[in-house]
Amino acid sequence: MAMQRFKIKGGNKLKGLVRITGSKNAALPIIAASILSDQKITIENVPALMDVYTMVELVKYLGAKVSFNNNVLTIHTPKIKKCKAPYDIVRKMRASYYVLGSLIGREKKAKVSLPGGCAIGPRPIDLHIKGLESLGAKIDIADGYINASTTRLTGRDINIGGPKGTSVGATINTMLAAVRAQGITKITPAACEPEVVDVADFLNTIGCDIKGQGTPTITINGQERCSGARYSIIPDRIEAGTFAVAAAITRSKITVIDCQPAHLQSVLELLAAIGVKIKVGQKRFIIDARCRLKPSHICVAPYPGFPTDMQAQFMALFATIPGTSMIKETIFENRFMQAVELMRMGAKIAIQGDTAIIEGVKKLSGAATMASDLRASASLVLAGLVAKGTTVVRRIYHLDRGYEKFENKLRSLGAQITRQNEN
Numbered sequence: 040m041a042m043q044r045f046k047i048k049g050g051n052k053l054k055g056l057v058r059i060t061g062s063k064n065a066a067l068p069i070i071a072a073s074i075l076s077d078q079k080i081t082i083e084n085v086p087a088l089m090d091v092y093t094m095v096e097l098v099k100y101l102g103a104k105v106s107f108n109n110n111v112l113t114i115h116t117p118k119i120k121k122c123k124a125p126y127d128i129v130r131k132m133r134a135s136y137y138v139l140g141s142l143i144g145r146e147k148k149a150k151v152s153l154p155g156g157c158a159i160g161p162r163p164i165d166l167h168i169k170g171l172e173s174l175g176a177k178i179d180i181a182d183g184y185i186n187a188s189t190t191r192l193t194g195r196d197i198n199i200g201g202p203k204g205t206s207v208g209a210t211i212n213t214m215l216a217a218v219r220a221q222g223i224t225k226i227t228p229a230a231c232e233p234e235v236v237d238v239a240d241f242l243n244t245i246g247c248d249i250k251g252q253g254t255p256t257i258t259i260n261g262q263e264r265c266s267g268a269r270y271s272i273i274p275d276r277i278e279a280g281t282f283a284v285a286a287a288i289t290r291s292k293i294t295v296i297d298c299q300p301a302h303l304q305s306v307l308e309l310l311a312a313i314g315v316k317i318k319v320g321q322k323r324f325i326i327d328a329r330c331r332l333k334p335s336h337i338c339v340a341p342y343p344g345f346p347t348d349m350q351a352q353f354m355a356l357f358a359t360i361p362g363t364s365m366i367k368e369t370i371f372e373n374r375f376m377q378a379v380e381l382m383r384m385g386a387k388i389a390i391q392g393d394t395a396i397i398e399g400v401k402k403l404s405g406a407a408t409m410a411s412d413l414r415a416s417a418s419l420v421l422a423g424l425v426a427k428g429t430t431v432v433r434r435i436y437h438l439d440r441g442y443e444k445f446e447n448k449l450r451s452l453g454a455q456i457t458r459q460n461e462n
């Protein structure tokens with residue numbers, strides 16, 4: 040497929056309604072979890088995204104029969120045909136490693152390619168391995184693959200605390216294996232992200248017994264079998280937050296619907312603190328930024344703290360608010376790549392270690408930019424919405440991994456954005 044780019048003409052106000060799709064970071068592990076069952080599973084509200092297609096390709100390779108239409112995915116895996124996640128699929132998407140937990144849980148063996156590096160930092164998987172080893176899996180790494188096998192998984196008290204506190208991925212991978220272990224597993228400190236809760240809730244609807252999801256201690260009572268189910272994925276809180284920032288950066292008023300405002304509390308509180316008016320309803324919120332905004336400070340933290348997946352978007356916003364704002368990124372080491380691109384649009388940003396200092400300017404100006412990762416690409420598009428003149432964002436395949444119909448949604452709110460093939 041030809042590389043594509045966005046062309047954005049800045050300056051339009053936004054208005055109207057935007058509907059939020061299902062969460063990418065819940066859908067990916069839930070699809071991987073579905074192969075724990077030999078029964079038919081129907082999952083609703085699945086976002087139609089590149090990463091979801093990659094996960095579907097992977098579970099099909101393992102033996103699942105899958106259909107995916109109108110955000111409804113059915114998956115049926117009577118038999119696992121292969122226990123291997125090959126490099127060619129894993130290299131497209133790190134989250135492929137979630138089949139490690141499901142395969143070891145169902146088949147007692149798994150061979151999964153090591154995910155390798157990533158633009159936002161080193162991203163080790165030692166805690167995933169620690170979780171599975173604690174349950175009794177033997178793990179060795181050879182030729183770029185993680186080989187895991189066991190004769191029996193046994194429930195245990197597992198501490199998967201790491202240098203940054205909790206890990207979303209390690210909590211989920213350990214949970215996926217522990218649901219098929221004999222006896223009770225306790226995971227501490229468990230990640231409390233809504234996506235972790237969604238995976239646990241899904242597993243409970245296919246007959247697992249998990250308690251404490253959403254708290255730092257998750258307790259799993261292992262079961263021999265999993266059943267079929269129908270389940271609906273939670274709304275994507277990062278997509279909702281990104282549209283909230285789109286309204287704020289254009290000083291507009293929009294309504295965000297089909298979302299879960301409770302999952303966005305830290306983000307909405309920060310927006311309120313800088314002067315944005317927010318009205319929260321059931322599964323929706325109205326955001327009104329037709330006013331002067333104030334600079335602020337953010338320190339990224341695990342849920343319910345301010346999400347790392349939202350800091351790039353706020354960097355673009357802060358770049359347009361007179362005064363000094365700061366962002367401290369504590370979770371990933373190399374996640375300010377949007378800064379240099381924003382600076383090409385006239386933003387004043389200084390990076391000192393894990394902290395970005397942003398001096399708001401009166402006006403950003405359109406420029407040719409390049410996306411480096413998913414959330415960084417979103418921040419460049421947001422900046423383009425208010426920049427004077429035309430902004431081009433290249434390499435938007437990064438953005439397509441995580442936002443469904445992003446430009447269509449922005450266009451329906453009144454933005455001038457088009458997708459073009461690179462020539």
Ligand code: EPZ
Pocket residue numbers: 064065067134161162163164165166167168201202203205206207208209230234347348370371413414441
């Ligand atoms: C998930 O990544 C999300 N990805 C990320 O979303 C998100 O930024 C991140 O959680 C934090 O919220 C998916 O859900 C697919 P972690 P994950 O394990 O699970 C360190 C996006 O844009 N760590 O919670 O990989 C790690 O290096 C993305 O949608 C270890 O040291 O994140 C990091 O510093 C990008 N050893 C910290 O823990 C391990 O074994 C938290 O990472 C695992 C992690």
